Amino acid sequence: MPGPETILAVNDLSIAFGGKEKFTAVNKISLSIDKGRTLAIVGESGSGKSLTALALMGLLPNGAEKSGEVRLNLPESEARINFTSGTQNEKLLKGDLRLATYDIRLIRGKHIGMVFQEPMSSLNPVMRIGKQLKEALLVHQDLSNSSAKELAEEWLAKVQLPEPEKIYNRYPHQLSGGQKQRVMIAMAMCNHPALLIADEPTTALDVTVQQEIIRLMNYLQQEHRSAMIFITHDLSLAATIADDVLVMYKGMVMEYGPAEQVLQLPQNFYTRALLACKPSAEKKGLPLPVVADYMAAESGTGEVIAAPKVIAMPAEQGSLIEVNNLRVWFPEHTNMLGKTTSYFKAVNDVSFTIKKGETLGLAGESGCGKSTLSRSLAGLIPVYSGELLFKGRDLAKLSLPEWRAVRKDIQMIFQDPYSSLNPRMTIGDMLREPLRIHNTVPPSDMDKEVKRLLELVQLPAAAGSRYPHQFSGGQRQRIGIARALAMRPQLLICDESVSALDVSIQAQILNLLKELQREFGLTYLFISHDLTVVHYFSDRVMVMHQGKIIETGSADDVLKRPKEAYTRKLVDAIPV
Secondary structure, eight states: OOOTTEEEEEEEEEEEEOSSSOEEEEEEEEEEEETTOEEEEEOOTTSSHHHHHHHHHTOOOTTOEEEEEEEEEOSSSEEEEETTTTEEEEEEETTTEEEEEOOHHHHBTTTEEEEOSOHHHHSOTTSOHHHHHHHHHHHHSOOOHHHHHHHHHHHHHHTTOSSHHHHHTOOGGGSOHHHHHHHHHHHHHTTOOSEEEEESTTTTSOHHHHHHHHHHHHHHHHHHTOEEEEEESOHHHHHHHOSEEEEEETTEEEEEEEHHHHHHSOOSHHHHHHHHHSOOGGGTTSOOOOHHHHHHHOSSSOOOOSOOOOOOOOOOOOEEEEEEEEEEEEEEEEOTTSOEEEEEEEEEEEEEEEETTOEEEEEOOTTSSHHHHHHHHTTSSOOSEEEEEETTEEGGGOOHHHHHHHHTTEEEEOSOTTTTSOTTSOHHHHHHHHHHHTTOSOGGGHHHHHHHHHHHTTOOGGGGGSOGGGSOHHHHHHHHHHHHHTTOOSEEEEESTTTTSOHHHHHHHHHHHHHHHHHHOOEEEEEOSOHHHHHHHOSEEEEEETTEEEEEEEHHHHHHSOOSHHHHHHHHTSOO
8 A cells, every 4th residue: 555655656557549449558557656766667568668657657649548547646735647537637635635637747847757768769859958958947947047057067967977068068969878868867857856767768778888877867866765667678677776576468467566576586477487588698508488488388387398409509610701900980080171180990900700600799888889890891881991801802892883792691680670671661572672682582483582581580471561660679670680681691790689679579589590590500790788698699709898809709708707807897787
């Protein structure tokens, strides 16, 4: 039962969509949060986590049918949203005496703050950072322009942004991902809300920045005794930050209680399935179980019945890629005549090899040059100097027409499958396009090949007539893999290809990549900021820092017994 310290109480909240054939996305969930405490909501994509948060913020899409009650204990009164009776946004004095209709916009931002998953899409790209933060202050506080500007700069300093006066005048695209997320935290916390909702705030961040963001949010939360709802698919992160954990599956609460109890002694089979899906050093060489395995095997114990098969690591063979003294530099300053006077050295004197059939992991913080290096290997970024030897041929010296012939042997799976898929093309058309351009199969066999590619990534043939928005995140990532495999490549570059996926879908994709490697002898360059995944998936690992490779070795040597201080810093930041 909610007590005097309770900030938020939710009773039987349900959210449904559709007319006659209703789809219930959230089904009668109840929860409560006290001052200064953190509730982590975990579950797979589509479980209803974000919809629950949007309901609390009054941001549900049009057409959503709601029922249940939400009570927010405010400093001077109480706000109640009763969805069931249709009476919304009542402002109540103690004792349920109605005072007036309470505008949700006065609650949102002032009493409930929210940090969204993708800060770039949440910040206005054509407004300076300072103006956006100042606007959040002026709407909810009685401040002059100069006082709001001064307070905005104070908050930029409070969230540990360097040179807040300069950050104030910058645009979002001029900041890194971690810096943009700090700005979002400042905007969410600057009015001292009673409740902070953080929806996957660290998903796209590397481990060290993630650790800093979590530490910062904890500090600000305790300073103002705010309650916090932390939505995540990372169970290790939930264990690190949460006092209580609520596990959701298909809109329903599977388990709810203290974090230590739920994550160390889970009672529900679904919670145990989520924990089992997470990659770890102990599971290296074994296929990961997925939630579907547990669902199929559920017979009262919730245990997976079938024993996993060992995945054999590829034997060492000759080199497929050999990189020597690679430099990828970008002009930084020019003189009056337009001649470059200085360069930004994104990749600087990097050398390494990738053997045929192996998986080479690449780890490092955001901005260290990982993606730049991968794009130079795929011919998407010009090389300043150095050698890129692919089967003995120097790719750095190829012309664009020559690159076109080579590119089918080097394919890439991008981090965000939605933005890398054309929303106006069907999946079948997207798979036919590279087949047609490179004459991979005769026109008469095109449809048969599309069907084969979809079956290869475990999608039905009917998927070919649908569009990207009709698929889940995990399914879109499978489509990205199918498109890359259409060229029958020898080298597949996975650039943060599983970072934004929940643990079960991530396990499915990692298993699929391993199966494809075994079947087709693929070679992988696997880039990720999640060192646990890198360790599980990779044979060897390179660590990159400020454009240079600072440590290379077997996955066990580098990530269990790191030699460099920077590598130890990355390993120490992994949530346990």
